[in-house]
Amino acid sequence: ETGVTQTPRHLVMGMTNKKSLKCEQHLGHNAMYWYKQSAKKPLELMFVYNFKEQTENNSVPSRFSPECPNSSHLFLHLHTLQPEDSALYLCASSQGYPQGGYSYEQYFGPGTRLTVT
Amino acid sequence: KQEVTQIPAALSVPEGENLVLNCSFTDSAIYNLQWFRQDPGKGLTSLLLIQSSQREQTSGRLNASLDKSSGRSTLYIAASQPGDSATYLCASYGNKLVFGAGTILRVKS
Numbered sequence: 001e002t003g004v005t006q007t008p009r010h011l012v013m014g015m016t017n018k019k020s021l022k023c024e025q026h027l028g029h030n031a032m033y034w035y036k037q038s039a040k041k042p043l044e045l046m047f048v049y050n051f052k053e054q055t056e057n058n059s060v061p062s063r064f065s066p067e068c069p070n071s072s073h074l075f076l077h078l079h080t081l082q083p084e085d086s087a088l089y090l091c092a093s094s095q096g097y098p099q100g101g102y103s104y105e106q107y108f109g110p111g112t113r114l115t116v117t
Numbered sequence: 118k119q120e121v122t123q124i125p126a127a128l129s130v131p132e133g134e135n136l137v138l139n140c141s142f143t144d145s146a147i148y149n150l151q152w153f154r155q156d157p158g159k160g161l162t163s164l165l166l167i168q169s170s171q172r173e174q175t176s177g178r179l180n181a182s183l184d185k186s187s188g189r190s191t192l193y194i195a196a197s198q199p200g201d202s203a204t205y206l207c208a209s210y211g212n213k214l215v216f217g218a219g220t221i222l223r224v225k226s
Contacts, residue, residue: 042121043206043216090160103148103210110160
């Protein structure tokens with residue numbers, strides 16, 4: 001496996017289900033990100049992790065719970081979702097976290113298409 | 118707060134035409150600017166990354182320019198092909214990566 005992988009690629013879940021999205025990066029990066037892409041809206045940053053520590057949470061509802069056990073893996077745990085949470089969820093990674101006037105290119109996975117019924 | 122705008126929202130051209138996609142951003146204090154391609158239901162494919170010290174980048178039939186002072190970037194596609202049909206996204210790197218809404222391109226054969 002190379003680059004950034006995401007599983008599953010497609011997920012259909014009911015509002016009372018609990019599921020998890022998985023992201024793995026094979027690039028030796030230290031920062032990982034979750035983005036949400038809803039229909040006809042720009043990509044929105046959800047969470048950022050740098051060296052396994054959460055550095056950003058952009059006012060995401062608590063029904064989305066991220067977990068970063070190490071720098072290579074990132075999870076998004078889902079519970080009690082709403083139909084409006086149906087979207088494409090993209091994971092990305094970068095060598096470092098933007099700071100000190102420098103940013104790092106982000107590399108994206110293929111995404112998980114989530115449908116909440 | 119950085120805002121990224123892409124014009125036009127959609128574009129339909131016949132095969133072989135040269136075309137320009139536009140991206141503007143409100144905060145010129147960006148580090149880099151990146152253009153992506155997204156096919157329907159798929160993830161993002163990076164096309165070109167322009168660092169803040171650069172003015173343009175080229176890859177094959179694609180050329181992207183960056184003018185930080187005016188807050189603008191353009192993506193030029195030469196001799197368009199039906200396979201170029203996709204959504205094109207620009208994104209500015211500041212403390213966060215901020216995306217535009219995209220331009221949906223359709224190249225007709």
